[in-house]
Amino acid sequence: MQSYLDEVIRPRLQPLKAETVAPEAIVDYLLGLHGAFHNLSSMPASNGCLLINAAGAPIARDPQVSRLIADYRTELHDAIAQGIRAHHSTRSAAGEPQLADAVTNLVVAAFALARIDSAQAAQSIETAVRLFTGGDATSSHS
Template identity: 50%
Template sequence: MGRAQTFDTQQVVRAARAVFWEQGYEAAALPALEQATGLNRSSIYHAFGSKRGLFDAAVESYLDEVVRPRLRPLTLDHVAPDALEVYLRGLRRALEDAASFTAAHGCLLINAAGAPIAHDQTVRDTVAAYRGEMRDAVGRGVRARFPQAPDAEAARVADTCAALVVAALALTRVDNAGALQSLDTALALI
């Protein structure tokens, strides 16, 4: 009979998420993951199957605990007319705060899209699904803000705002002022 698990899985995944978010999948060495999580290599492999299994759990945690709560007001049955502005301003505040993890490290999934792990089809599908989820939420915000806009115009504004959000999340690690300008441009559109 195996030993009982003596650690909080969510806490371990969050600790690993911070390492992957900061360093990227490839650079996140097992010793760094062991130190962050407090688990040894065999416990990581027993609980998650592999470093990649831990990464996949970290990505799900990121989506559920970081991305979706921020998008939630844009996905409700009734989206407030100012929901997109509130979302963009909240994201801007997060990127403007030099102490925030997002300002320093951008987006875990956008970072993965530019790394070698993006050659993995599952990662590519996850990044594409994330981008689609974010674009759909932004589209709902645009529709709530401009209920009378023609469909083509609303789609153009939503596509542009979503692209500016992606640009901001990609840029913040190296050009925070440029990231903030991207969000200011999105705010000016709406």
């Protein structure tokens, strides 16, 4: 699981965790997930996320595994929150914590759904993008 975090998850989150996060980084991250869920041969569409899958398996009862999954969710949330702050740099910060919670939860839900319904997983990502762009989730970079 640690290898998965280091080799798969963290490289994808890196643009959201950079010292200076580009305003479009959060949209790029979500659109990348959206595209992956539409590509049925991609790892996210065919397998979901190892850590999210493990959360629903008996192995999650192991304290070390449980901590790793909880830490991943926190890391994901913090990266998404940074991306949202960069995207909304000219707007008020009011509501950003709730928006970060909602977007994070939609990403987690998408990964949980991916193995059984990748189209619904992609829809969850579209909803996440619309929450802060207010526009077309698959092409907006506003």
